[in-house]
Amino acid sequence: MTNKVIGQDWHRADIIAALHKRGHSMRALAIANGYSPTSLKNVMDRSWPKVERIVAEAIGCEPAQIWPSRYAPVKSVAEVLAEVNRDLHISAQFNAVSAINGIKQSPICEVSHVN
Template identity: 50%
Template sequence: MANIDWHSADIIAGLHKRGTTMAAVSRAAGLNSSTLGNALIRPWPKGEQLIADALGVPAYEIWPSRYFDEQGQLIPRAPRSRPRSAQEKYPPADK
């Protein structure tokens, strides 16, 4: 296992090779077209998983520094959802 994160250009190129873009993956997930780009510059488990799924590669292979500690042990990470009170306060908009 390599311990170096993929370069953002390699991630984008990988998506292009699969016939898609960051914007398309972002929109397909119901996000603004530029939102998914946040995962390229800062940890965001949900965004990382969306990109990994589109590439067909586990997220921990793309960003090992975000998923493994110094001893090589997997760091448990999972997408967080809004607390129930926030979901009630901000219900999803009707489409």
């Protein structure tokens, strides 16, 4: 299904329609995979990776295509380290500017209350 917006989960009716177009039903998939006849409908409302895979394979795609919100992109170690280094660099710049301006930093932000 190429008409889906990236990042948006498929509507449950679209999932059912895609299954029907391929000659499947949620009930038949459940029974064929050893589940009770109505149990697979739970995948529509909550994450269940094993059943998401069953449904996706019946449709002919990956689970992340049907439920992108459930499959956040995995960051590489290099991406995580780059973010940490960026944050450390920003923190170091802030500390340097604060020192130049004579601003004393406190680990706890104090809030004054006006009565």
